[in-house]
């Protein structure tokens with residue numbers, strides 16, 4: 001099989017986002033294993049039911065990318081023990097209009113980086129609850145909770161070999177999860 005196409009949604013939109021750095025580290029190490037697509041979630045308007053039937057082009061582009069992806073990887077920060085609203089906004093757009101849930105039966109992975117000791121545990125489990133409702137097939141194990149306060153150097157490169165190993169283990173399992181599952185659209 002050719003490299004699976006993975007749509008990556010990064011929930012951190014700030015300059016120097018740790019989660020964006022985590023995505024960059026994954027791209028550097030796993031460029032041959034996957035074909036990565038990204039999507040700028042901050043380009044989306046706030047979700048409104050008034051717009052869902054004839055949404056702006058950026059929403060249509062998100063739906064198209066979800067449709068074409070073999071798998072979706074969510075990389076989320078933790079905000080107040082949950083995942084950021086900007087990521088929920090993107091998920092809500094993809095879920096509508098009613099009866100046209102773009103996430104349905106899509107294969108997913110969830111990882112995340114924060115500066116706290118529980119490394120996005122709270123965020124990931126709130127996110128998993130939402131993905132479950134949307135009928136996504138989210139990989140259960142291994143998990144990847146990253147306290148990234150010391151994981152990257154000044155240039156934003158991964159500087160911790162143990163973290164590199166954990167990421168490699170996760171991405172290996174995720175590749176198998178995406179390629180072996182037969183319940184995708």
Ligand SMILES: Cc1cc2nc3c(=O)[nH]c(=O)nc-3n(C[C@H](O)[C@H](O)[C@H](O)COP(=O)(O)O)c2cc1C
Pocket residue numbers: 011012013014016017018019020077078079080081082113114115116117118119120
């Ligand atoms: C509104 C807000 C709430 C936060 N809540 C948490 C939290 O619950 N747990 C945690 O570990 N870090 C928390 N943080 C710190 C984030 O982990 C840190 O800002 C991280 O760098 C965000 O990810 P990013 O760099 O990818 O944007 C919070 C930060 C903000 C701005």
